[in-house]
Amino acid sequence: ITLHPESQMLYCPVLKVGSTFWRRVLYALDTNTPIHTPYDIPIQKALSAKHANLFSELKTNKVRTEHFLENESLKMMFVREPFTRLISGYIDKIFAPNPYFWSVIGKYIIRNFRVNATEKSKKCGHDVTFPEFIKYVIHSEATNNTARDAHFTPIYDQCKPCEIKYNVVGKMESFLNDTTFIMNNIGFNITLLHARNHSKHNKKQQKLEALTDAFNQISSEDKLKLRKLFLPDFKLFDYESTPAYI
Structure with a gap:
């Protein structure tokens, strides 16, 4: 804060x-x-x-x-809508080239959640799949372990809205x-023309298709676990916990 x-x-x-x-x-x-x-x-x-x-x-x-x-x-x-935030974090930090996150998070995910991982993958951490990433999020939050990362943790746990009256x-x-x-x-006068309007920045249809494709890869069991994990965010911030793309 x-x-x-x-x-x-x-x-x-x-x-x-x-x-x-x-x-x-x-x-x-x-x-x-x-x-x-x-x-x-x-x-x-x-x-x-x-x-x-x-x-x-x-x-x-x-x-x-x-x-x-x-x-x-x-x-x-x-x-932000919890699942959209997760996939944004995955693309930015895990899927796209990111040597730091590959080394710290990617290698951890592959060693713990991939069966028969190649030595190259275990050494580089560069090719984590979205289902593997989701398993990592579920496990790290459930166990509250040191592999947690603030890019992927629930918002209510970071900002404590039940304790601080925003x-x-x-x-x-x-x-x-x-x-x-x-x-x-x-009273701060500043030009906001360059602030991205996130409600229109991406074409809604393309975004929906990408979300649908990503979450179609996730098992029903992991979807339920993920929904339960982020349920406080859904409820506190008025988001649908069963969006259309799930």
Whole structure:
């Protein structure tokens, strides 16, 4: 969770739900530097901003922490349909070339969830299938083991919405409109023309076909386990737990 006292804003970043965009926005607020669009800011700069470490400091001061959690004028988070977020994470971190994730997650998945894996696959971790990835997600969450990764964990477990009273919960599916609302709320004038409208960015039919193809590869047993695992996200954030593509 990140804090920006000057704008009276608390934000829970969720990976694969526009978090890099909002980290850039917070950096712009920190530096008070005029920018045309948040995408002008290199992500490494955004990650090093002073707000990134504020919550770690606050955790050692119970009184100050409670003040921020109870009195901040804007407590916000963004959510995304759970299964869409999972497949986005798989494509970005596991399927597409990503040496770091191949080494850390890919090799782990192949060694634990593939029968008769080749030495090349065990060594490289480069060819994890979507069904294998889903088995990893189910197992890592069920056992709460060290192989868990925040890109693939349920949102409720990261942002604790039952403990923190968020007054703005934006959605990836309406990212541009929700972001505009928040910007107006905090009085931050910035060009959002380059912020991707995630509700229209991909053609809906192509997206539906890709989701259907991916989840058709998953066994009925694993679909049930996955749905149960993410059920709090479905219920809390008003998503259908049995979408058409399942």
